[in-house]
Amino acid sequence: MDHIEELARALARFPGIGPRQGKRFVYYLLSAPADERKRLSELVTALGKDVRQCSECMRFYNGGNTATICNYCSDKTRDDSLLMLVEKDQDLSAVERAGTYKGRYFVLGGVLTLSGKGAIREKELFKIVEKKLKNNLKELVLALSATSEGEHTTDRIRELLAPYRDHLKLSELGRGLATGSELEYSDAETLRAALTNRKET
Ligand SMILES: [Zn+2]
Known part of the structure; x- marks a missing residue:
């Protein structure tokens, strides 16, 4: 087996990384101290062992104990109506x-593209909405990126949740977010404004 090629191919599957960058990483690792390579491989292994996926919000978190929900979902001081x-x-x-x-929170796990590709956690979304409605849920804040995919996904969710509209307010982030911007890269100030200015939809 050609280890350089194999690892380069594995790295090229990462989001935003192509074959050439994959190869650059491999050569970087070859020039790095052995300790650094060892540490990296340990961290990757630990991801599968120590990181869990929350059964409610679906986010990944460090689950050192046997809890099946994360600290945000178990925190009693957080607002159940949102x-x-x-x-x-x-x-x-x-x-x-x-x-x-x-x-x-609930993490959708992706967006739907205009060409109909991509998937979101629809089944889990229904489950959590049903459950939370029994527990004082009043408003669903659609906080998707201000991209065409984000908007397309928002439309789909609005459609999916139409049967709940009598009991559930849907809101979207205010357009403090520039068009085309991804939530992940928005600064705190912009996000705070977008949240405060969220509007019913
Ligand atoms: Zn959670």
Whole structure:
């Protein structure tokens, strides 16, 4: 087996990384101290062992114990009347960094593309909405990126959740977010404004 080629191919499967960058990483690793390579491989292995996926919000978290839900979902001080839908874990982190939102979350795990590709966690979304509605849920905050895919996905979710509209308010982030911007890269100030200016949809 050609280890250089194999590892380069594995790295090229990462988002945003192509074959040439994959190869650059491999040569970097070859020139790095053995300790650094060892540490990296240990960290990758630990991801499968110590990181869990929350059964409620679906985010990945460090689960050192036997809990099946994460600290945001188990935190009794958070507001059960609000559920924010984000595309990915990194977006959730960006909202947490902004520091104003104190409700619950759900990570959709992707967006739907205009050509009909991509998948979101529809089944899990229904499950959590049903469950939370029994527990004081009042508003669903659609916090998707201000991209065409994000908007397309928002439309689809609005459609999916139409049967719940009598009991559930849907809102979208205010357009403090520039068109085309991804939540993950928005600064805290912009996110705070977008949250405060969210509007019913
Ligand atoms: Zn959770």
